[in-house]
Structures are given as C-alpha cells and as structure tokens.
Amino acid sequence: MISISEEGYYGRFGGAFIPEMLHPNVEEIRKTYVEMIQDEVFQKQFRQLLRDYVGRPTPLFLAERLSEKYQTNIYLKREDLCHTGAHKVNNTIGQILLAQRLGKKRIIAETGAGQHGVATATVCALMGLPCVVYMGAVDIERQQPNVSRMKMLGAEVRPATSGSQTLKDATNEAIRDWINHPEDTHYIIGSVVGPHPYPDMVARFQSVISEEIKWQLEAATGKSNPDLIIACVGGGSNAAGAFYHYLNEKEVRLIAVEASGLGVDSGESAATSVLGTEGIIHGSRTLLMQTPDGQIIEPYSISAGLDYPGIGPMHAHLIQSGRAEAVHITDQEALNAAYDLSKREGIIPALETAHAFAALDKIEYKKTDVIVINLSGRGDKDLDTYIKHLG
Amino acid sequence: MSRLKNTFSNKKANLLNVYFTAGFPALEDTETIIRSLAESGVDVIEVGMPYSDPMADGPTIQQSGMKALENGMSVSVLFDQLKKIRKEVETPLILMGYFNQMMQFGETDFLARCQEVGIDGLILPDLPLSVYENEYQDLFKQYDLAPIFLITPQTSEERIRKIDQLSQGFIYVVSSAAITGNSKEISPEQVAYFERIEKMNLRLPRMIGFGISDHQSFSTACQYADGAIIGSAFIRALENGNDDLNHTIKTFVKGIRNN
Numbered sequence: 282m283i284s285i286s287e288e289g290y291y292g293r294f295g296g297a298f299i300p301e302m303l304h305p306n307v308e309e310i311r312k313t314y315v316e317m318i319q320d321e322v323f324q325k326q327f328r329q330l331l332r333d334y335v336g337r338p339t340p341l342f343l344a345e346r347l348s349e350k351y352q353t354n355i356y357l358k359r360e361d362l363c364h365t366g367a368h369k370v371n372n373t374i375g376q377i378l379l380a381q382r383l384g385k386k387r388i389i390a391e392t393g394a395g396q397h398g399v400a401t402a403t404v405c406a407l408m409g410l411p412c413v414v415y416m417g418a419v420d421i422e423r424q425q426p427n428v429s430r431m432k433m434l435g436a437e438v439r440p441a442t443s444g445s446q447t448l449k450d451a452t453n454e455a456i457r458d459w460i461n462h463p464e465d466t467h468y469i470i471g472s473v474v475g476p477h478p479y480p481d482m483v484a485r486f487q488s489v490i491s492e493e494i495k496w497q498l499e500a501a502t503g504k505s506n507p508d509l510i511i512a513c514v515g516g517g518s519n520a521a522g523a524f525y526h527y528l529n530e531k532e533v534r535l536i537a538v539e540a541s542g543l544g545v546d547s548g549e550s551a552a553t554s555v556l557g558t559e560g561i562i563h564g565s566r567t568l569l570m571q572t573p574d575g576q577i578i579e580p581y582s583i584s585a586g587l588d589y590p591g592i593g594p595m596h597a598h599l600i601q602s603g604r605a606e607a608v609h610i611t612d613q614e615a616l617n618a619a620y621d622l623s624k625r626e627g628i629i630p631a632l633e634t635a636h637a638f639a640a641l642d643k644i645e646y647k648k649t650d651v652i653v654i655n656l657s658g659r660g661d662k663d664l665d666t667y668i669k670h671l672g
Numbered sequence: 673m674s675r676l677k678n679t680f681s682n683k684k685a686n687l688l689n690v691y692f693t694a695g696f697p698a699l700e701d702t703e704t705i706i707r708s709l710a711e712s713g714v715d716v717i718e719v720g721m722p723y724s725d726p727m728a729d730g731p732t733i734q735q736s737g738m739k740a741l742e743n744g745m746s747v748s749v750l751f752d753q754l755k756k757i758r759k760e761v762e763t764p765l766i767l768m769g770y771f772n773q774m775m776q777f778g779e780t781d782f783l784a785r786c787q788e789v790g791i792d793g794l795i796l797p798d799l800p801l802s803v804y805e806n807e808y809q810d811l812f813k814q815y816d817l818a819p820i821f822l823i824t825p826q827t828s829e830e831r832i833r834k835i836d837q838l839s840q841g842f843i844y845v846v847s848s849a850a851i852t853g854n855s856k857e858i859s860p861e862q863v864a865y866f867e868r869i870e871k872m873n874l875r876l877p878r879m880i881g882f883g884i885s886d887h888q889s890f891s892t893a894c895q896y897a898d899g900a901i902i903g904s905a906f907i908r909a910l911e912n913g914n915d916d917l918n919h920t921i922k923t924f925v926k927g928i929r930n931n
Contacts, residue, residue, distance in 0.1 A: 298771055302822070302851075443731065443735075444738070453726075456727045457727065457728075457851045460727075460850065461850050560776060561770070561771055574748075574773070575747070576723065576741060577772075
C-alpha cells in the first residue's frame with residue numbers, strides 16, 4: 282500500500298528538514314491543506330478554474346500511427362493542451378487558491394525551464410497578486426521566450442546567481458526569499474519536492490490527471506486501468522499526477538522516465554534514481570546526486586525541466602520499493618522521439634515529455650497492452666533546441 | 673560541552689560568538705583564525721562547514737563556502753585541522769553546517785568524531801527539532817555535544833519552551849525574519865521581540881545572531897541577551913583584510929568590543 286504518513290514520509294523518504302525560520306509557514310500549510318483541499322467551496326472554485334480557464338478535461342487521444350509503429354495500443358494524455366502549455370498550471374491554480382485562503386499577499390516561485398514560472402505568473406495575473414520568480418542566471422539565458430512570457434504576465438524574474446545558477450539554486454533563492462518574508466508570502470513550489478506537505482499537496486493537485494485518465498479510458502476501452510503508464514520525471518510532478526490514482530492498483534505498471542543526458546555513466550546526467558544516494562535536498566529526505574561529502578552535484582540534461590539533482594520522495598519510494606520501474610533516456614534518444622512524434626502524430630512535445638516517448642524503445646510490453654503516456658507539455662519553448670539539433 | 677557551560681557560567685554579559693567558514697580565505701587558515709579569535713578574547717567560536725546549498729545563509733557566507741569548497745575543504749579535512757588546534761585553544765568550538773553533511777559522514781561517526789576533535793556544540797539549522805528529539809538526542813548526550821537550536825520572531829511561546837528544554841549551551845535568537853548577512857539597525861520591533869524572549873526567563877543563555885555587524889549592533893543586542901553572534905561581517909573583514917590574517921582578526925574583534 283502506497284501512502285504518506287502523518288509526518289510526510291513515503292517509506293523512508295520525505296519529511297520536513299527546514300530551518301526554524303520556515304517552521305511556522307510550513308506548519309500552517311501542513312495543518313490546513315488536507316481540510317482546505319477537501320472543502321466544498323475550494324473544490325468548486327478549483328474545478329471551475331480547471332474547466333473554464335485551464336481547459337480541462339484534457340483529451341485522452343488514441344495515437345493510431347504510434348500504436349502501429351510499436352504494435353500495441355498507445356493513448357496520449359494531452360496535458361500539452363492545458364492553458365500555458367503544460368500540466369504545471371494544475372498545481373499553480375490549486376496553490377494560488379490556497380494562498381488566498383491563507384491571506385497571503387505576495388507569491389514567489391522557482392523555475393527551471395520556465396514552465397512553472399509561466400504557470401505561476403499566469404495565476405498571479407489572474408488573481409491580481411504580485412509575483413517574483415527565481416530562475417538560474419544560466420537558465421534565463423537559455424530559456425528567453427519563457428522569461429519574456431513571465432515579464433509580459435507582470436511577474437518579476439530574479440536571476441539566481443549563486444552556485445551553479447540553475448534550478449537548484451533558483452530553489453535555494455526562493456527559500457531564502459520566503460525566510461525573509463515569512464508573513465505575507467506564499468511559496469508555490471512547482472514539483473513534488475520540498476518539505477512536507479509540498480510533495481503530497483502538489484501530487485493531490487496534479488492527481489486530476491489520473492482521475493481523468495480513469496474515466497476516459499473506461500469510456501474508450503471499457504476498462505479504467507491501463508497496463509502501463511509512462512511519464513517523465515525530473516522532480517516528478519506530472520508523473521505523480523499520472524500515477525496517483527493507480528498507485529495501489531498493482532496490475533498497472535508505472536514507468537518513471539529519467540533523463541540520462543549524455544549517458545548514465547558519462548558524468549553528464551540527471552539519472553537520480555541510479556546516480557543518487559539518500560540525503561536531504563530542499564527540505565526533503567530523498568535520493569539526490571551528491572559527493573561522498575554531501576555536497577550536491579549539478580546534474581545535466583538537454584532538458585532544463587529534468588536537470589534537477591533530486592527526485593520527489595514519493596518517486597524515490599516507488600522506485601526503491603519496486604512499485605515503479607525507472608527507465609533512462611539520453612539527450613539524443615529524446616530528440617529522436619520528439620522528431621518521430623511530430624511527424625507521426627502531428628504533436629511537437631516538450632523536450633521533457635520526449636523522454637517519456639523514447640522509453641517505448643526500452644521497455645517490454647504486449648501487443649494487447651493498453652499504454653498511457655502522459656504528454657506533459659508542448660514543445661514550443663524548445664523549438665530552438667530542436668532546430669539546432671535537426672542538423 | 674563543559675567548556676561551553678563554563679563559559680556561560682563564568683561570564684554573564686557581552687559574550688561574543690564569531691562565525692567563520694572553514695577553508696576560507698585559504699584551506700589552511702582554520703588554525704590561524706581559531707588561534708587569533710581565541711587570543712582576541714572571543715568567547716565562543718563557530719566553525720562553518722562549507723556547503724553547496726546553504727539555504728539559511730546570505731550571499732556573503734554562500735560565497736565564502738563556495739570558495740572554501742573550491743579550496744578543497746571537506747568535513748574530514750576540517751576534523752583533522754580542528755584536532756590539531758584544539759590542543760592549543762580552550763575556547764568553546766561550535767560546528768555549524770547542514771544536516772546532510774552529518775548524514776553523509778554517518779550520523780554516529782560524525783558525532784563521535786566531533787567529540788574526539790573537541791567540538792562542544794552543533795548548529796544544524798535544517799535538523800528539525802522533532803527529528804532530533806526522536807532520533808538523535810541520545811547520541812548527542814552520549815558524545816557530550818550541545819544541540820543548539822534557533823528561535824525567530826515567529827516561533828510560538830510553546831515551541832520556544834520546548835527548544836529551551838531540548839537545547840544545551842545556549843539558544844540562538846535569530847534577530848529578525850532574515851537570512852544571514854543583513855545589516856540594518858536594530859528596529860523597535862526587534863527590541864520588543866528581544867524583550868519578550870527575555871521576559872520568558874528561559875533556562876538557557878541567549879545569543880542574538882543574524883544582522884549583527886558592528887560595535888553598535890553588538891552592544892544593542894547585548895542589552896537584551898547574554899551576547900551576540902557575528903558571521904557575515906567577519907567574513908567580509910577577512911575578504912577585505914590584508915595578508916596578515918592575525919592582524920585583521922584582532923583589529924576586527926577590537927572594533928566590535930570597543931569601537
């Protein structure tokens with residue numbers, strides 16, 4: 282049985298390893314989030330926004346030509362059709378409502394590729410709240426279109442100039458901002474990472490993905506359970522959402538796809554489940570890439586959304602306990618999968634998502650199987666990279 | 673831990689705790705810095721273990737940590753350095769770092785080694801009080817190490833009482849909602865907070881830290897607590913000082929004490 286404990290542990294992983302300065306804020310959310318999410322008024326607001334603003338339910342699409350290629354039955358959960366172009370907005374809608382209930386007047390967020398930053402800036406514009414997004418100085422350079430989108434939406438983008446100047450440093454800066462503004466600010470974390478209750482809270486907001494898959498698949502095939510669900514994992518929010526309602530349905534295989542960059546053993550990788558060891562990152566006990574001395578190592582992937590040195594505690598538990606299977610995909614394999622999907626189905630996926638598609642070449646399945654791939658985001662933001670590597 | 677206890681029972685006011693990042697400015701400076709601080713009459717020395725992701729620290733301490741790591745500092749190198757200098761210096765030594773560093777060293781090995789090299793207490797800001805209480809309290813006692821916890825303006829009275837019970841040595845009173853290294857004048861709200869804590873008549877001495885940077889902020893803080901802690905301002909002094917580390921340190925401490 283996969284579940285989370287009162288203290289926020291999935292098996293050995295999770296918890297809240299935070300400085301005292303963050304204790305009152307995190308404790309306030311911990312004490313109220315479940316009740317708040319289950320509250321009828323909250324649910325009504327949340328559901329309405331997901332429908333009318335985000336455009337949910339997103340379609341479940343039978344990809345016939347892809348199915349023909351792989352000689353099986355492949356359905357795509359079209360999170361790329363969400364407003365702002367990825368699943369990230371499911372969570373930011375939930376958290377902005379939470380922030381309002383807590384009476385917070387200012388929103389902060391971290392972002393890597395910029396998708397979560399855009400999704401946060403979007404809901405802040407919607408609710409008229411000021412928004413500061415921390416982004417690694419290196420990522421600001423390589424994800425310019427999303428930086429411009431955030432600015433156009435009225436957010437302030439602050440470069441994280443410490444450390445390696447990427448996602449983990451943006452997260453550190455956001456945490457420091459929260460320490461400096463404990464009373465008026467809510468921190469919208471973008472993935473199933475961070476101190477408890479963030480991993481569980483974000484998973485609950487994203488769980489709408491698997492909630493929809495259940496009834497959509499039932500309508501399409503007569504069975505609500507697929508044989509496999511495939512999703513890419515950086516921190517792991519889209520995978521958490523796609524797996525959520527199937528966690529305790531053991532006959533459903535859960536495939537977590539990590540980015541192995543130039544190869545798992547190349548030294549340029551983000552394959553946390555094999556390269557990581559148990560430790561603490563951003564307030565959570567989980568698997569992370571680190572030196573024997575406990576210094577966190579900067580990972581590498583062509584996809585800015587997957588190059589995070591940790592993995593959400595739920596996924597660490599799912600993989601270590603054998604409930605989920607980890608698959609590793611290189612930059613080149615992801616690029617090839619993106620080009621193939623574009624031509625075969627007319628869908629340009631985000632680079633992160635392309636890793637999930639490449640996994641079809643790595644796993645075993647039967648001809649009669651029903652496979653759901655979570656198409657977590659669209660590839661507009663990655664066009665430069667795609668064009669550059671098209672050769 | 674007895675060194676720490678004695679320090680606070682022998683001296684009741686104006687205690688000065690100075691923080692430095694081990695391995696900064698240079699890898700081998702640890703001994704010189706500790707010796708100079710001790711000779712300058714600093715009451716408690718806080719040794720920072722440089723960390724890649726120090727979430728409670730501001731830019732000054734972050735950058736010193738990055739430099740120290742580039743210089744080759746590690747937990748084991750630091751322990752070796754401390755073992756040597758402990759033979760010369762009787763000033764209490766506190767180790768400050770992040771919980772992951774202790775975890776990767778092996779919790780028991782780490783605490784045993786702390787005792788062996790003469791560490792008196794530990795500040796691990798991201799080790800939660802509840803985890804300490806349930807999993808590490810006995811080990812800290814076994815190795816005679818003082819766990820030093822932080823309180824902030826937002827910490828509830830009930831929780832402060834609990835921290836007072838579980839901590840040893842002293843309580844680290846974080847001066848405001850902030851990361852390390854902000855140096856503004858102490859505000860009336862901060863004074864009200866210091867007075868509120870003072871009136872609680874806690875079991876342990878109180879040291880005020882974060883934002884203490886010069887003689888004025890030090891002496892103001894000392895009016896409301898047993899003493900104060902200076903970190904970022906000292907790192908900046910080391911950065912800006914000349915090659916004579918000993919002279920830089922003595923001048924700095926003199927400036928804090930006497931203006």
